[in-house]
Amino acid sequence: MPLNDQREEVRMLTLKIQQMTIDGAPYVCPECLSEAFTLDGGSFIDAMPVHGNCWQSHSWEDPLITVGDLKRIKEASTGRQRPEDADLFEITIGGAVLAGELYPEVTPEDVKAAVRVYWRRLVKPALRRQRRRAVRAVTQPVKQAARRGVAAAKAGALEAAWTAQTGGYEPDPDYTPEPINPCPACRGEGAHVIESRLHDTTTVRCSVCSGTGEID
Ligand SMILES: [Zn+2]
Ligand SMILES: [Zn+2]
Numbered sequence: 001m002p003l004n005d006q007r008e009e010v011r012m013l014t015l016k017i018q019q020m021t022i023d024g025a026p027y028v029c030p031e032c033l034s035e036a037f038t039l040d041g042g043s044f045i046d047a048m049p050v051h052g053n054c055w056q057s058h059s060w061e062d063p064l065i066t067v068g069d070l071k072r073i074k075e076a077s078t079g080r081q082r083p084e085d086a087d088l089f090e091i092t093i094g095g096a097v098l099a100g101e102l103y104p105e106v107t108p109e110d111v112k113a114a115v116r117v118y119w120r121r122l123v124k125p126a127l128r129r130q131r132r133r134a135v136r137a138v139t140q141p142v143k144q145a146a147r148r149g150v151a152a153a154k155a156g157a158l159e160a161a162w163t164a165q166t167g168g169y170e171p172d173p174d175y176t177p178e179p180i181n182p183c184p185a186c187r188g189e190g191a192h193v194i195e196s197r198l199h200d201t202t203t204v205r206c207s208v209c210s211g212t213g214e215i216d
Contacts, residue, residue, distance in 0.1 A: 013041040014071050018086075020100030027100075029054035036103065041067035069093055077102050104178040132215075183209035 019035040020027045028035055029052065035068065037054040039062075046068030052060045055102040077089040104110075182188030185204035190213035194202045205211040 013067065013074070015039045015070055015073055016103030018101040018103045020098065022098050023096050027098075029056070029058050030060055031058040032056050034058075039065065039070055039073075041070045043067055046071070064093060064096075065098070069098070071101045073098070073102075080104060080107055081109065083107070083110050181215050183213050185209065186213060188213040 016038050017036060026035065029037055034054040034056065037052050039050045039052055041048065041050045044067075046066060048067050049061050049063045050067060050070055052058075052062055060117070072091045073089045076091050077087050078085070080087050087104055089102060090097060090099040092098070134177060162209050183206060185189070185208040186192055190206050190209060190211040192204045192206055194204055204211070209215055
């Protein structure tokens with residue numbers, strides 16, 4: 001991208017309006033009456049009027065709203081801290097009250113909330129089923145391996161079986177172990193201690209219970 005284009009973008013102040021009223025009357029796209037649109041200030045000069053652009057590509061100039069007003073809206077907007085927050089603004093232009101809501105910018109909290117929903121609705125029930133299956137699948141070989149004292153093989157077998165059956169998933173941001181059953185793979189320890197020939201020990205997090213020592 002040429003440098004000039006980048007400068008154009010920086011200069012351009014755009015606000016995404018979710019909905020807006022002037023003195024209580026809805027301000028909408030004059031052609032399709034869409035409530036959501038952008039207000040674009042294409043100039044450095046505060047007194048210049050802004051352009052409205054709706055999602056259906058209708059464009060209009062609004063002589064009443066200037067680039068300076070756009071900056072004031074941006075400053076007045078409340079911003080969002082939590083996912084349920086709306087980004088609200090209210091300013092006065094020549095005695096008229098312009099109030100509304102900006103299109104929500106995605107915050108880290110939104111992402112976290114999305115992961116949370118994804119986890120609770122989709123991953124957790126599936127994981128619960130798969131975890132039981134993984135435990136069943138590895139318990140026998142683990143017992144045999146343990147009898148032979150091959151702790152590394154045990155950890156490896158667990159890891160492989162668990163990874164194969166769960167695939168990749170996002171970690172639950174709110175994961176708290178529920179007081180349920182101790183994990184049969186690590187006997188509730190949450191980890192496997194592997195002894196090497198040099199009498200050093202290495203602790204490997206149990207991959208069946210994610211180190212919690214519990215299964216559900
Ligand atoms: Zn329109
Ligand atoms: Zn475990």
